[in-house]
Amino acid sequence: MNNRFAVTDLMLSWSIPFTVLIFWYVITLGQSSISLFPPPNDVGNAVIRLLKDGTLAKNIEISTMRATAGFVIGGIIGFLLGVINGQFRLAEKILNTPIQMIRNVPHLAMLPLILIWFGIGETAKIVLISLGTFFPIYLNTFHGIRYVDNSLIEMGKTYGLTRFEVFKDIIFPGSLSSIMIGIRQSLGRMWLTLIVAETVAAKSGIGFMATNAREFMLMDVIVLSLLIYALLGSISDFAAGLIEKRVLRWHPNYRKA
Amino acid sequence: MSNGKGFEINIQNLSKFFGDVRVLKNINLTVEPGEFVALVGQSGCGKSTLLRLISSLESPTNGQITLNSAPVKKINPAVRYLFQEARLLPWKTVWENVALGSKERSKEKAVNALKEVDLENKAEEWPSVLSGGQKQRVSLARALAGEPKLLLLDEPLGALDALTRINMQILIEKLWKEQGFTVVLVTHDVNEAIYLADRVVLIEDGEIALDKQITLARPRVKDSNFAYFERLILDRVMKNDEAVESETVDRIYAI
Numbered sequence: 456m457n458n459r460f461a462v463t464d465l466m467l468s469w470s471i472p473f474t475v476l477i478f479w480y481v482i483t484l485g486q487s488s489i490s491l492f493p494p495p496n497d498v499g500n501a502v503i504r505l506l507k508d509g510t511l512a513k514n515i516e517i518s519t520m521r522a523t524a525g526f527v528i529g530g531i532i533g534f535l536l537g538v539i540n541g542q543f544r545l546a547e548k549i550l551n552t553p554i555q556m557i558r559n560v561p562h563l564a565m566l567p568l569i570l571i572w573f574g575i576g577e578t579a580k581i582v583l584i585s586l587g588t589f590f591p592i593y594l595n596t597f598h599g600i601r602y603v604d605n606s607l608i609e610m611g612k613t614y615g616l617t618r619f620e621v622f623k624d625i626i627f628p629g630s631l632s633s634i635m636i637g638i639r640q641s642l643g644r645m646w647l648t649l650i651v652a653e654t655v656a657a658k659s660g661i662g663f664m665a666t667n668a669r670e671f672m673l674m675d676v677i678v679l680s681l682l683i684y685a686l687l688g689s690i691s692d693f694a695a696g697l698i699e700k701r702v703l704r705w706h707p708n709y710r711k712a
Numbered sequence: 713m714s715n716g717k718g719f720e721i722n723i724q725n726l727s728k729f730f731g732d733v734r735v736l737k738n739i740n741l742t743v744e745p746g747e748f749v750a751l752v753g754q755s756g757c758g759k760s761t762l763l764r765l766i767s768s769l770e771s772p773t774n775g776q777i778t779l780n781s782a783p784v785k786k787i788n789p790a791v792r793y794l795f796q797e798a799r800l801l802p803w804k805t806v807w808e809n810v811a812l813g814s815k816e817r818s819k820e821k822a823v824n825a826l827k828e829v830d831l832e833n834k835a836e837e838w839p840s841v842l843s844g845g846q847k848q849r850v851s852l853a854r855a856l857a858g859e860p861k862l863l864l865l866d867e868p869l870g871a872l873d874a875l876t877r878i879n880m881q882i883l884i885e886k887l888w889k890e891q892g893f894t895v896v897l898v899t900h901d902v903n904e905a906i907y908l909a910d911r912v913v914l915i916e917d918g919e920i921a922l923d924k925q926i927t928l929a930r931p932r933v934k935d936s937n938f939a940y941f942e943r944l945i946l947d948r949v950m951k952n953d954e955a956v957e958s959e960t961v962d963r964i965y966a967i
């Protein structure tokens with residue numbers, strides 16, 4: 456790929472965040488941190504302060520761990536159930552109705568129940584995030600598998616592929632683009648659920664940091680928390696994009712010109 | 713031409729119903745080892761169903777099919793099926809697709825098969841960059857990679873443009889001569905059937921209406937003899953109500 460274009464692309468994709476930053480700096484010029492909207496340099500100072508006492512790194516780490524653990528557990532369960540229901544009609548008949556019933560209850564509404572069952576420890580947050588990330592991956596895996604081109608499966612059968620080979624070589628790769636959509640949706644829900652869980656009931660993490668800062672009117676820390684969420688979200692989306700490019704590299708839409 | 717590498721097909725009293733609809737009725741047909749047989753007929757006559765039965769993609773309602781005296785019960789790895797569409801896996805490279813046809817999935821065999829169809833320079837490409845004719849040649853290579861004894865062709869050239877079609881016909885004839893497998897070709901193109909086949913079998917409403925040996929020398933040129941056979945079979949296809957069946961058969965055998 457041409458390097459000059461890569462630089463241009465990078466500049467274009469960051470042009471709006473950068474403009475907002477300048478705009479933010481200009482309109483908050485001369486204000487102090489007690490005001491309702493702190494200037495960027497206050498937030499910058501907060502970063503240095505929190506880095507020095509180690510709370511920033513610790514909170515980012517714990518939030519990332521929660522998000523990852525919940526996502527991995529929810530994702531694996533969603534994927535496996537999607538595969539089983541996509542492959543076996545009987546399993547679909549038995550499992551689909553209860554899954555749809557649970558799906559129609561917003562997973563955040565389960566928060567009180569989960570808090571009572573699991574307390575405000577790590578388990579409760581991971582369970583809630585798993586619940587939130589499970590459905591998009593389940594649904595997209597299921598539909599991806601169901602809509603794999605049947606003529607390719609027939610071809611696999613006439614060429615003597617075993618059931619497992621048909622899955623490995625045809626059904627799974629054929630549903631990957633759909634599964635990737637599920638993963639991206641799940642990542643969005645992962646951060647959303649994390650924020651709610653950490654805001655409502657936590658003693659650590661970015662959400663706790665923001666809630667705690669509200670108690671002391673530390674506007675710079677609140678804004679910083681929001682920025683960290685935005686950053687973590689774009690990092691995870693970027694990573695998903697890279698994986699997508701890799702696993703779907705055969706797809707004409709992903710091929711570099 | 714045949715060096716004993718092809719399967720003999722024996723079809724006895726074969727019937728196939730889809731629900732109450734009779735698709736094939738009491739078919740009896742023998743195909744010699746290494747023979748090239750074309751099944752022609754109007755769409756919906758049951759010729760593709762017959763092919764699917766031979767490959768055991770469907771199972772017969774009555775009667776049986778044997779390959780070298782062994783009844784067809786499940787997919788036979790020595791029988792390869794070519795579909796109307798290439799049906800390549802878009803997420804596998806060209807050689808990986810071809811390797812699917814050989815049991816051990818060896819790259820060497822795949823590349824050799826690609827050489828046969830003159831596409832070894834595309835081995836590392838994705839199928840999506842190939843043209844329609846190239847895709848169909850790759851699927852032919854995939855069928856060849858398994859060293860088939862019987863090749864079932866279900867209108868594999870139907871979707872190709874005229875020039876690509878002619879090239880594919882020449883290629884199929886060449887490979888058939890070299891490798892000696894038996895071929896059953898389903899087509900609605902009578903011209904193509906006469907160009908390629910030793911024998912043309914016309915199927916009408918699920919029954920064999922005509923079974924005609926094509927006595928032209930190979931490689932076939934489209935001269936007046938060729939036109940004669942074409943006229944003969946086309947007339948039979950189009951005017952199936954007019955001529956009395958026995959008369960037609962008599963006339964054919966008188967030639």
